[in-house]
Amino acid sequence: MTNNNLNSNTSHIENHLLKNNILEIDDFEKLLINAIKKCKGEYVEDFSHNFSLIYPFTTENIAGYINQFDLNDKTLLTVGSSGDQIINGILYGCKSITSLDVNPYTKFYTYLKLSCILEIQKDEFLKFLCFKDYSKYYRFNPDIFNIKTYKKIKQTLSLLDYESYLIWDSLFQSFEGKTIRNELFASDESELEVILKCNPYLQSEISYQEIREKIKKTYLNFIIGDLFKIDIKGKFNNIWLSNIGTYFGIDSVKEMTKKMSSNLNDDGKLLISYLYRITKDSKYNCEFSNIYNLEKAFEILNEYNPDIISFLGMDGIKNNNGKKDSVLIYKK
Numbered sequence: 001m002t003n004n005n006l007n008s009n010t011s012h013i014e015n016h017l018l019k020n021n022i023l024e025i026d027d028f029e030k031l032l033i034n035a036i037k038k039c040k041g042e043y044v045e046d047f048s049h050n051f052s053l054i055y056p057f058t059t060e061n062i063a064g065y066i067n068q069f070d071l072n073d074k075t076l077l078t079v080g081s082s083g084d085q086i087i088n089g090i091l092y093g094c095k096s097i098t099s100l101d102v103n104p105y106t107k108f109y110t111y112l113k114l115s116c117i118l119e120i121q122k123d124e125f126l127k128f129l130c131f132k133d134y135s136k137y138y139r140f141n142p143d144i145f146n147i148k149t150y151k152k153i154k155q156t157l158s159l160l161d162y163e164s165y166l167i168w169d170s171l172f173q174s175f176e177g178k179t180i181r182n183e184l185f186a187s188d189e190s191e192l193e194v195i196l197k198c199n200p201y202l203q204s205e206i207s208y209q210e211i212r213e214k215i216k217k218t219y220l221n222f223i224i225g226d227l228f229k230i231d232i233k234g235k236f237n238n239i240w241l242s243n244i245g246t247y248f249g250i251d252s253v254k255e256m257t258k259k260m261s262s263n264l265n266d267d268g269k270l271l272i273s274y275l276y277r278i279t280k281d282s283k284y285n286c287e288f289s290n291i292y293n294l295e296k297a298f299e300i301l302n303e304y305n306p307d308i309i310s311f312l313g314m315d316g317i318k319n320n321n322g323k324k325d326s327v328l329i330y331k332k
Contacts, residue, residue, distance in 0.1 A: 031104055032167055038183045039175045051102050053186040054109050056131065058084035060242065060274045061198040064311030065327045066092060069269055074237035077263065080106030080222065083113045084199055085240055089218075091201045091211045096219040098236070100227060105184065107222040111164035114215055115157040116149075117201075122208045124149060131181050132189045145177025194317045227256065235265045245273030245328075246289040250300050253291055257304055257330060264332045272306055272328040279310040279324050297328070304330040 034044045072093035078085040080101030089097050116125045128149045131141050150172045158165035196202050201211050245253040284293040291297050306328045313325030
């Protein structure tokens with residue numbers, strides 16, 4: 001979409017905006033003020049733990065498991081995280097995607113990415129958003145969040161989600177891109193090759209162009225809150241919980257699975273947890289989260305009869321060593 005064509009899509013985008021959750025004014029102002037303070041180098045209590053930082057790109061091989069789910073014209077509830085789960089869900093034809101995340105900034109970043117896809121080509125998208133290992137010529141990308149590219153997408157961003165526009169416009173007009181990236185984002189960013197291979201929407205020019213049209217056809221909703229505490233309305237064909245399960249004890253994973261299964265349609269699928277560097281035959285390392293103790297995990301989750309699906313893992317992509325990651329899946 002170029003700016004010349006933008007007006008023809010305005011009615012759809014404005015309608016899309018009206019359907020989205022809008023934060024209370026006081027809450028939004030606090031988020032904006034805290035982001036500014038953080039970029040100034042000030043201590044901000046809300047950024048004192050990792051879950052307040054934005055993931056720049058996915059840390060899991062979405063391409064490895066996405067075909068296990070029937071997404072076309074279906075509904076998806078997923079973690080917000082880097083926005084990549086949402087974007088790949090759009091590519092695979094989801095009619096409706098609900099993001100659930102404890103970090104409110106995931107919504108703003110998702111809309112920034114979507115605006116980039118609509119307005120700039122893939123190479124410029126990567127140059128704007130990738131910070132580490134972007135090119136063999138330099139270690140860190142000096143063009144990260146550059147104002148020239150931002151000006152190309154800001155009008156579309158304002159139409160897609162005005163809150164996201166207000167956040168990013170304030171930050172990009174006030175701080176260098178490197179400062180924003182270092183202060184508001186997690187350092188956990190994979191090499192460019194890994195980012196490309198684990199994201200279907202970035203694997204080819206065709207998929208990148210295809211998603212442009214599909215963005216206009218997908219309804220997005222954002223829920224900010226703790227999965228264990230929030231009451232989620234409605235049912236979904238698919239639910240993805242990323243690697244949340246690796247942060248809790250297996251009893252909490254069972255509680256999480258029970259809760260999420262109530263939001264799952266019949267024949268729907270729940271991604272209980274993403275597991276790194278492990279397959280069904282892997283021996284348990286007691287230093288890992290106890291969900292990696294698969295024998296114990298299957299015993300406690302036996303009423304859900306989870307399946308384990310393995311595929312080339314993030315480490316396998318990065319180091320070409322064939323190591324696999326896995327997902328635990330429950331089908332209702």
